[in-house]
Every structure is written in structure tokens, then in C-alpha cells.
Amino acid sequence: MNLSDYISSLSNTTSTIFEGMAVTFSHLFREPITVQYPDKTVRPVVDMLPARYRGFLEVQMDICTGCKRCEKSCPIDVIAIDLVKDAETKKQVMGRFDIDLGKCMFCGLCVEACADESTGAIRHTREFEAATTNLDAFVFRFIPEGTQPLYRAPKDKSTVPVGEYGPHARAARERALRDNPTTLDALRALQAKAAEEVVEAKAAEAPEAVVEAKPAEAVVEAKPAPEPPVPDATS
Numbered sequence: 001m002n003l004s005d006y007i008s009s010l011s012n013t014t015s016t017i018f019e020g021m022a023v024t025f026s027h028l029f030r031e032p033i034t035v036q037y038p039d040k041t042v043r044p045v046v047d048m049l050p051a052r053y054r055g056f057l058e059v060q061m062d063i064c065t066g067c068k069r070c071e072k073s074c075p076i077d078v079i080a081i082d083l084v085k086d087a088e089t090k091k092q093v094m095g096r097f098d099i100d101l102g103k104c105m106f107c108g109l110c111v112e113a114c115a116d117e118s119t120g121a122i123r124h125t126r127e128f129e130a131a132t133t134n135l136d137a138f139v140f141r142f143i144p145e146g147t148q149p150l151y152r153a154p155k156d157k158s159t160v161p162v163g164e165y166g167p168h169a170r171a172a173r174e175r176a177l178r179d180n181p182t183t184l185d186a187l188r189a190l191q192a193k194a195a196e197e198v199v200e201a202k203a204a205e206a207p208e209a210v211v212e213a214k215p216a217e218a219v220v221e222a223k224p225a226p227e228p229p230v231p232d233a234t235s
């Protein structure tokens with residue numbers, strides 16, 4: 001490289017550095033286009049999400065018929081519904097409606113089943129915030145205590161009194177955070193116990209596998225012990 005090329009390259013490098021820094025410094029005097037979440041948003045983020053956002057599921061219990069279509073349509077058993085007979089009225093009522101949102105994949109199959117064939121009691125909301133260290137806090141219980149009478153759906157589905165989306169999910173989330181006390185350690189202990197039970201059940205189902213294993217163990221045990229070293233005759 002001759003001297004003129006060297007000076008030209010130096011000048012080019014210097015000017016491009018200043019061009020880049022000019023762009024960077026210009027941002028010091030512009031209004032930021034980002035906002036800090038969640039304190040400085042103009043409106044709550046939940047209100048800015050699209051209406052069809054698939055957030056937490058909720059159940060409007062006063063329009064739930066107890067048909068269990070949602071439970072049956074869930075491919076991974078996230079929903080648990082118990083129907084029981086009321087001791088006084090002898091009528092069928094609902095004793096449990098739990099959704100384990102820690103397992104849910106938000107596919108919407110339960111929502112579709114309910115909307116198409118029942119009253120639309122179960123639906124996605126725009127609620128999404130529930131940071132917690134406790135997995136049990138994702139089990140939303142829509143019947144916190146007692147039982148819930150079943151709704152008798154009218155023939156004309158347009159007359160079903162569908163209410164606002166969101167308050168049932170928010171209430172269930174508050175209850176779950178407050179009332180579901182199992183810690184991760186306790187859950188791990190439960191899982192370890194369940195795994196042990198599976199192993200025991202398998203052993204009980206196929207005892208011959210255990211019996212066959214015994215001779216092999218016996219062979220290992222029957223191996224002759226290594227001979228002691230022969231003492232050196234010269235010493």
C-alpha cells in the first residue's frame with residue numbers, strides 16, 4: 001500500500017466512525033419508542049391484547065351445564081369435572097371444575113367443543129400474568145367450595161346470559177395463588193412416590209423378570225475369589 005492509499009483508508013475509517021456515532025447520538029434527543037412493562041404502559045396490557053387472544057381459560061359457572069364435553073375433548077386431561085348427587089334435592093350437581101393451566105397447551109379444543117355443542121361457558125380470556133414458583137398455583141378451581149347447580153341450556157343459544165370475559169379467570173387465579181400451598185419440593189416428592197409406585201406395579205405385573213434376574217446375580221456372587229499372591233522364595 002502506497003502513502004496516498006494509506007491516507008485515504010485512514011480518512012475513510014475516521015469518517016465512517018463519525019457517521020455511525022452521529023446516528024447513535026441522534027437517539028439521545030429522540031422520544032423513546034419503548035415502554036417499561038408493566039408500570040408505564042398507557043393502559044393495562046390485558047386491555048391492549050386482541051379479543052381472540054388465547055390467555056388463561058375461565059369457566060362461567062352459572063351457564064355451565066355439566067355436560068363434560070370440554071373435559072372429553074381435552075387431549076391431555078387438563079380439565080377435571082366431578083358430578084355428584086345433592087343429598088337434599090337428589091339432583092345432580094357439580095362438585096369440582098378444575099383446570100390445570102400448568103399443563104394446558106392453549107389449543108382451544110375445549111373452548112370449541114363448548115361453543116359448538118353447549119353454552120360457551122368455558123373460554124379463553126386475555127389474562128396471562130401469574131408468575132409464581134409454585135406449580136400448583138396454576139390449578140384454577142372454579143368451584144372453590146360446596147357444589148354448583150347445573151345450568152339448563154335453553155333451545156335458543158342466543159339467550160344464554162354470557163357475561164364479561166376475564167373476572168372468573170382473575171378470581172380463580174387469586175384463589176390459586178392464595179390457597180394452593182404445595183411447594184415444588186412437595187410436588188417433586190409426590191412425583192418420586194408416583195414413580196416408585198409405577199416401578200413396583202411393573203414388578204408385580206412381570207414377576208418372572210425379577211425371578212430370571214436372580215440366577216445371574218447368584219453367578220456373580222459365586223465367582224471364585226482371586227488367589228492370594230505367591231510369596232517370593234528368594235526373600
Ligand code: SF4
Nearest residue numbers: 064065067068070114
Ligand atoms: S357447558 Fe361447557 S364448560 Fe360446562 S361442562 Fe359443558 S362443555 Fe364444559
Ligand code: SF4
Nearest residue numbers: 074104105107108110
Ligand atoms: S386449551 Fe387444549 S390443552 Fe388446554 S384445557 Fe383446553 S383442550 Fe385441554
